[in-house]
Amino acid sequence: MDIVTQKKRAPTVIDVAKRAGVSPMTVSRVINARGSVRPETRQAVDLAIRDLAYSPNVAARSLVTSKEIRIGVIYSNPSATFMSEFLTGVFEEASARGAQLTLLKGEGGLPPGENEIQRLIQSGVTGVILAPPLGEFDSILQPLREASLPVAVVGGVSSENISVRINNKRAAYDMTRHLLALGHRRLGFITGNANQSASAERLSGFQKAVDEIAHVESIVIQGDFSYTSGLTAGHLLLETATPPTAIFASNDDMASAVVSVAHRLHLDVPQDLTVVGFDDTTAAVTLWPPLTTVRQPVRELAAEALQLLTQQIKEVGAEPQGARRTRILKHELIERQSTAPPKDQSI
Numbered sequence: 001m002d003i004v005t006q007k008k009r010a011p012t013v014i015d016v017a018k019r020a021g022v023s024p025m026t027v028s029r030v031i032n033a034r035g036s037v038r039p040e041t042r043q044a045v046d047l048a049i050r051d052l053a054y055s056p057n058v059a060a061r062s063l064v065t066s067k068e069i070r071i072g073v074i075y076s077n078p079s080a081t082f083m084s085e086f087l088t089g090v091f092e093e094a095s096a097r098g099a100q101l102t103l104l105k106g107e108g109g110l111p112p113g114e115n116e117i118q119r120l121i122q123s124g125v126t127g128v129i130l131a132p133p134l135g136e137f138d139s140i141l142q143p144l145r146e147a148s149l150p151v152a153v154v155g156g157v158s159s160e161n162i163s164v165r166i167n168n169k170r171a172a173y174d175m176t177r178h179l180l181a182l183g184h185r186r187l188g189f190i191t192g193n194a195n196q197s198a199s200a201e202r203l204s205g206f207q208k209a210v211d212e213i214a215h216v217e218s219i220v221i222q223g224d225f226s227y228t229s230g231l232t233a234g235h236l237l238l239e240t241a242t243p244p245t246a247i248f249a250s251n252d253d254m255a256s257a258v259v260s261v262a263h264r265l266h267l268d269v270p271q272d273l274t275v276v277g278f279d280d281t282t283a284a285v286t287l288w289p290p291l292t293t294v295r296q297p298v299r300e301l302a303a304e305a306l307q308l309l310t311q312q313i314k315e316v317g318a319e320p321q322g323a324r325r326t327r328i329l330k331h332e333l334i335e336r337q338s339t340a341p342p343k344d345q346s347i
Contacts (some may be wrong), residue, residue: 010311011052013096014089018047024092031096069099069310072120074140076106079225080255081281082298086131086154089302097310107194109224113138121147127309129302132156135163135198150312153303156197162273162312164305164327168198170296170332172205172248175276178292179246180209183341184274185216188237188244190223190230190254193270199225202250202278219244221255230257238265238273243340245274252277252284255291259338268277270340280334289337297329302328 013031017024022041029037030045037045037116048054051115073090077083087103094101104120106112109297111134120128127150134140135153143152144151154164175239179187189206192199202222210216218298223229230249234257237244259269267273269289277284280295304327 010307011054012095012300012304012307013054014300015044015052016048016054019052020044023094026224028092028095031237047257068126069097069126069308069313070084070102070123070127071099071309072102072104072106072123072128073124073126073131074106074112074117074120074134075235076109076111077131077225077236079251079279079281079283081253081283082251083131085281085298086302089299090306092131092299093303093306097306099296099310106134108222109133114139114143115195117143121149125149127151127204129154129156129305129309130156131302132198133193135161136195140329150309152302152309152322154305162305162308162325162327163216164301164308164329166296166301166329166331168201169205169208171296172202172250174205174331174333175248175278176206176209178335179218179248179274179276179339180213182246182274182339184244184246185213185342186242186244186246187216187218188243189218189220190233190237190247190249190258191220192254193224194222199250206248217242217244223250225251225253227253227257230254231261234258234261238262238267245344246276246339247273248276248278250278252281252291252293253281255293256283256287259287259289259291270338271343274339274342276339280332284334284336292336292339295332295334297331300329 013024013027017027027045030042075083076190102125104112128144129152133154135156156164157163210218221233223233238261247258249258255275258275262269262273265338269275277291279295280293284291284293308325
């Protein structure tokens with residue numbers, strides 16, 4: 001069962017930007033009095049800050065200088081579009097809060113080496129954000145634990161660290177129910193990397209929805225969140241004797257690859273095949289047709305993680321170190337042109 005803290009989520013710089021109708025960077029310029037901002041824009045940002053009770057300078061007032069908040073961001077994700085959104089969220093929130101960032105990259109969804117992690121720790125960072133899937137690797141968590149560094153895990157479940165995520169099982173369930181409501185009864189599902197809890201949760205949500213309806217055929221193919229794995233899985237699903245009428249991929253990169261395979265096989269999307277994804281990254285809208293997908297608020301997840309981490313850093317001594325804080329943000333089903341009822345409604 002998901003545990004959601006009862007404490008109301010504090011607004012982020014992204015929330016202020018949305019309320020004011022400007023970019024997060026404009027909000028940052030207003031807050032830090034940097035650069036030229038039109039008076040009417042400044043007024044809109046100030047009003048949004050008051051309406052949302054946003055406190056951008058709380059951390060700055062409690063610390064001697066901004067240099068004392070140095071956040072290490074460790075990431076390694078095969079989806080370039082996901083990481084672009086994630087890093088944008090981190091950069092924007094760090095700019096608004098006066099935090100310095102140090103980036104450390106692994107390759108192929110795997111953690112950086114032990115020596116690289118130790119160098120990051122020794123560089124003087126005061127906290128670390130782990131982008132998915134790295135929050136589930138003990139080879140990273142253990143040295144951070146030994147260094148007594150506050151950690152925020154994004155996209156994963158953590159019993160000892162800050163955890164910011166969505167309800168992956170519910171999100172996949174909602175999307176599968178949408179496909180079933182359109183009339184599809186032969187479904188394909190492409191999983192994410194096998195060593196990530198989000199992959200298992202999305203598969204569980206898919207299977208739960210399928211099990212609730214009689215006479216539904218489903219086939220599950222292993223992927224790893226990369227475009228290349230989506231190409232392989234797409235061919236395996238579509239070159240069977242009775243291919244599915246709808247394919248649900250566990251992220252937009254793999255869903256985009258399935259659309260490419262469908263076009264190569266002269267299948268029209270969505271008339272011959274419905275394809276849906278997960279995340280709502282730029283990959284979902286840079287192909288034809290644009291993807292129906294689950295919107296995971298990637299930027300907001302990253303910004304929330306940084307906000308909670310800076311709060312924990314400044315509250316050391318006032319709150320037990322490592323106290324659990326969980327945030328589960330809302331997902332949303334985004335309908336675009338890649339879905340339609342199956343041609344043969346009798347299947």
